[in-house]
Amino acid sequence: MAGTKNPSKAPTPRARFVGVPATASSTLPSLPSAVTSWLPALSAAAPFSLSNFYHAVEIQTLNPEYNSSTILRADILVNEDLEDQEQAKQSVIEMESYDCVRRIRRKLQPKQTRDGSMEQECLFYRTAGSEEDAEDAEGLVLLLPDFELLQRDNGGVVPYYHPQLAALAFRYLPPPPSTSTDSEPPSASIQLDVLALPSSPLPTPLPLDHRIYRTALALLKSLHSVACGLDEGYQKRVHHDLLAGKEEVQDLYHVLKEKYRADLVPLHEPRITFPRWMLHEWKESTDPQKHLWEDVAVTAWLIVVWKHMYPETEGKPPGGFVDLGCGNGLLTYLLHSEGYPGYGLDLRARKSWASYNPSPTLLTTSLDPPTLLSSPEPPFPAGSFLIGNHADELTPWLPLFAAKTPNSAFLNIPCCPHTHVDRFTSKEYKIPPEFLDSLPSPPADPSPASPSSTHHPLLLPFYAPTSSNGGRMHAYQLYLAHLTLICGFIPEREALRMPSTKNIGQLGRKRVWDALDGKEREVAIRRVQEEVERMVKSAKEGWKARKPEGKAGEH
Structure with a gap:
């Protein structure tokens, strides 16, 4: 992320990303009509706040080309805050124990136009009833391809430039309660859970050389880097598209x-x-x-x-x-x-x-x-x-x-x-x-x-x-x-x-x-x-x- 460091914030050492196979520390609620269950793929320590987690996911959601050389951009069709939960219930998928606070609908555009675009819902959730700055709040962002449109336009096939999955879930898990025996206070963590396509079941646990695991590793590592940069006070330096769309x-x-x-x-x-x-x-x-x-x-x-x-x-x-x-x-x-x-x-x-x-x-x-x-x-x-x-x-x-x-x-x-x-x-x-x-x-x-x-x-x-x-x-x-x-x-x-x-x-x-x-x-x-x-x-x-x-x- 190109940026300049905020002089008002003292520099802190960049935390090294260490991704490890995730365990189901807390199971995600099943999606409606989902055929398969969530599979925890990868997790890592999160030395940053929940707000910076959301901000980092937002940056990557609006700019998917940062993580893929085959994606040109995302056309943003909807970008709305959902503070009114009644409004949220009408427009998004309800997840038990979570409130949906934001909805982004994007259309992924590949560099090769013959490969076709794909619409996707990106839903931001927070632990029900909690505030964003609450120490025990959990964050969740779901990426859900629109399979109805895919069925109509592409025979239900997920394009190659998107992971061959039914859904992805980026999670921010607050630190567990500390005990008197802890040498260091436990930290928050980020985790990526995946939902397999019915036609392509995934082994449990995911082998480290599996393509989905490697994809999860790249996505989570990129998210960790951007969130750490935000936490260190970096600000965007190079702004594009100011004079022409x-x-x-x-x-x-x-x-x-x-x-x-x-x-x-x-x-x-x-x-x-x-x-x-x-x-x-x-x-x-x-x-x-x-x-x-x-x-x-x-x-x-x-x-x-x-x-x-x-x-x-x-x-x-x-x-x-x-x-x-x-x-x-x-x-x-x-x-x-x-x-x-x-x-x-x-x-x-x-x-x-x-x-x-x-x-x-x-x-x-x-x-x-x-x-x-x-x-x-x-x-x-x-x-x-x-x-x-x-x-x-x-x-x-x-x-x-x-x-x-x-x-x-x-x-x-x-x-x-x-x-x-x-x-x-x-x-x-x-x-x-x-x-x-x-x-x-x-x-x-x-x-x-x-x-x-x-x-x-x-x-x-x-x-x-x-x-x-x-x-x-x-x-x-x-x-x-x-x-x-x-x-x-x-x-x-x-x-x-x-x-x-x-x-x-x-x-x-x-x-x-x-x-x-x-x-x-x-x-x-x-x-x-x-x-x-x-x-x-x-x-x-x-x-x-x-x-x-x-x-x-x-x-």
């Missing part, structure tokens, strides 16, 4: 992935898929499949963001896109193939450019940002969306290009840190308070600051805090955010779901003066113009325009 992007990504995996020439023998074609025809020294799936992910994210940014033009930037420092041109090719007008620019032509069909517009040029920005003409067509996907030394210039291009916006995905004239080497960076004061408050904050925090809430959900101590890339993110603010844009950052360690995108689409009127707005616009001119003038002495290499100047 997870479901929308993932669904489009898989559509595009299947499309570009499909045959390019169906009648050709042997059949050639896009990745195989890239493997054989790719002319660069880099890994073609790495580039393909990275750029398919960026393409999917951009298309979803553009759909909401440009509803009047059917989700297409009015001035087209400009892929600055496009390199192998694959992102330009993918966007062009999906019907988005635009072009890519790079210092030199790449061998791969000639292989693309349909052929996108890929141009060679040696950009000189200070000269380009000193011209009275806009550097790019009005309404352009500028893309800097690992654009190296052009990365810090994108906010300035966007500031000088009417009605434009941009996405920066930085890789190698650069300033306007040199390498960025600092390991710390702090955005001046006056720029933070100019930021509007966000409508909602998934990770609110403490009252004493000096961080602006708009920057909290992102990878880099406002005052970094996480190394050069943290500091560089803040440097780019500061540049973005100077150029009049509100920096919005996203941890993109792409197979790359350099996956933090910074989006500039909203202006800092959008909420201002009259003279205040005019002053803000004039200040940005003056700041951009100042930065351009300052960089003229140090910037050295690179020249096209090899035969690039002939294209």
